[in-house]
Amino acid sequence: MSVRQSIWRWVILANAFALAVSTIPARAQAPDTVTLIVRAATVIDGTGAVRRNTDVVVRGGRITELRPARGKADIDLGTRVLAPGLIDTHVHLGWYITEKQRLHQGDDGDTEQTAILNVAGNAQRMLQAGFTTVQSVGGLEDKVVRDAINRGVLAGPRVLTSLGSLNENTGSPDSIRAAVRGFRERGADVIKIFASKSIRDGGVQTMTQEQLDAACGEAKRLGLRSIVHAHAASAAKAAVRAGCTQVDHGVLVDDEALQMMAKAGTFFEPQCELVSRNYLDHKEWFRGIGNYNDEGFAATERSLGLRKELVKRYLAVPKLKVVYGTDAVAGAHGQNARDLACRVRQNGEKALDAITSATSLSAESLGLGASIGRVAVGYQADLVAFDGDPRTDATAFMRVSFVMKQGVVYRYPPAFSGPPRRYP
Numbered sequence: 036m037s038v039r040q041s042i043w044r045w046v047i048l049a050n051a052f053a054l055a056v057s058t059i060p061a062r063a064q065a066p067d068t069v070t071l072i073v074r075a076a077t078v079i080d081g082t083g084a085v086r087r088n089t090d091v092v093v094r095g096g097r098i099t100e101l102r103p104a105r106g107k108a109d110i111d112l113g114t115r116v117l118a119p120g121l122i123d124t125h126v127h128l129g130w131y132i133t134e135k136q137r138l139h140q141g142d143d144g145d146t147e148q149t150a151i152l153n154v155a156g157n158a159q160r161m162l163q164a165g166f167t168t169v170q171s172v173g174g175l176e177d178k179v180v181r182d183a184i185n186r187g188v189l190a191g192p193r194v195l196t197s198l199g200s201l202n203e204n205t206g207s208p209d210s211i212r213a214a215v216r217g218f219r220e221r222g223a224d225v226i227k228i229f230a231s232k233s234i235r236d237g238g239v240q241t242m243t244q245e246q247l248d249a250a251c252g253e254a255k256r257l258g259l260r261s262i263v264h265a266h267a268a269s270a271a272k273a274a275v276r277a278g279c280t281q282v283d284h285g286v287l288v289d290d291e292a293l294q295m296m297a298k299a300g301t302f303f304e305p306q307c308e309l310v311s312r313n314y315l316d317h318k319e320w321f322r323g324i325g326n327y328n329d330e331g332f333a334a335t336e337r338s339l340g341l342r343k344e345l346v347k348r349y350l351a352v353p354k355l356k357v358v359y360g361t362d363a364v365a366g367a368h369g370q371n372a373r374d375l376a377c378r379v380r381q382n383g384e385k386a387l388d389a390i391t392s393a394t395s396l397s398a399e400s401l402g403l404g405a406s407i408g409r410v411a412v413g414y415q416a417d418l419v420a421f422d423g424d425p426r427t428d429a430t431a432f433m434r435v436s437f438v439m440k441q442g443v444v445y446r447y448p449p450a451f452s453g454p455p456r457r458y459p
């Protein structure tokens with residue numbers, strides 16, 4: 036077989052894997068023997084720089100060269116805009132909507148096989164939407180899916196997961212430290228900590244400073260990152276003081292908390308609209324479960340306004356590292372780019388800055404800043420292309436027509452036929 040034939044065979048195979056119906060042994064990473072030249076009129080590099088008419092040379096799953104376009108390309112993306120694979124630092128991989136159109140609960144009759152298939156479907160959907168890396172602040176069910184993706188059994192993004200979470204009820208500082216060690220032993224990539232209530236319950240601080248010191252301190256000692264759910268300003272400040280890696284949400288944070296994060300280098304992960312809209316537009320999926328009631332939905336509605344008001348304040352804080360995290364819960368997987376569009380359209384953020392946040396900066400927050408999140412020589416060949424230019428049309432974020440992860444193509448433009456499939 037000629038090299039060109041083998042390239043096409045391999046591109047076609049990768050697409051077959053994306054459909055997850057192939058029985059041919061999968062490859063999680065492209066073979067070293069094949070060089071692929073990916074050409075695009077516009078290449079956004081993930082740090083704010085833009086190149087024109089560029090060939091991205093990919094070999095062995097990595098980018099080996101960037102050069103002015105010349106000769107024949109293997110994949111010519113024409114006028115599409117190429118960018119690094121997108122990163123969502125906050126998803127819930129295991130959440131899904133059942134056949135009965137309800138949020139999956141442990142006692143709803145779904146078998147374990149059904150649940151895992153739905154988790155795998157979430158992973159596949161996010162990859163197809165251009166997210167080549169996701170961090171799931173999730174549950175034990177993430178592990179089998181993460182590991183299957185790594186082995187090449189399943190098409191999906193690179194998954195980092197907490198495999199569970201800690202909260203105020205985890206107990207004394209000693210029991211918290213033991214719990215952190217337990218997560219590490221089970222294979223967690225990150226420690227997830229709930230330091231405040233949900234916004235539906237007012238978002239007040241729940242964990243003490245001592246508890247947070249124990250959680251984030253033990254994580255750091257073991258070389259793990261810690262990501263803290265915190266709405267109240269006091270909870271965010273306690274997380275910063277405890278040396279935690281990242282503060283999520285922060286709907287109620289004050290300017291002092293934002294300044295503290297900037298000074299300490301704590302990553303901040305606010306959401307724009309996807310998570311709130313997903314609840315409000317599909318109340319029937321959730322109503323009656325836990326705090327998903329009229330009061331909870333009203334609080335979610337109010338949080339949209341608070342999130343909007345927060346933007347002006349956090350954009351005004353120099354050196355604050357704002358990463359990208361959607362909090363994609365059941366029903367939202369595959370729409371992860373919606374907050375990119377929201378950040379540009381509603382918040383007035385520059386598209387290039389939003390892309391930097393969702394690529395190189397988010398990669399840095401995951402401790403992967405030297406290997407993913409940039410279109411640069413030596414980086415993993417994680418690439419996406421938008422149909423349209425997000426710098427002039429924010430809806431282009433939702434029109435991803437090409438996805439490559441570690442040099443393997445999972446989505447190819449001819450297969451593109453419209454916006455991401457609605458789910459469920």
Ligand SMILES: [Zn+2]
Binds near residue numbers: 125362
């Ligand atoms: Zn969450």
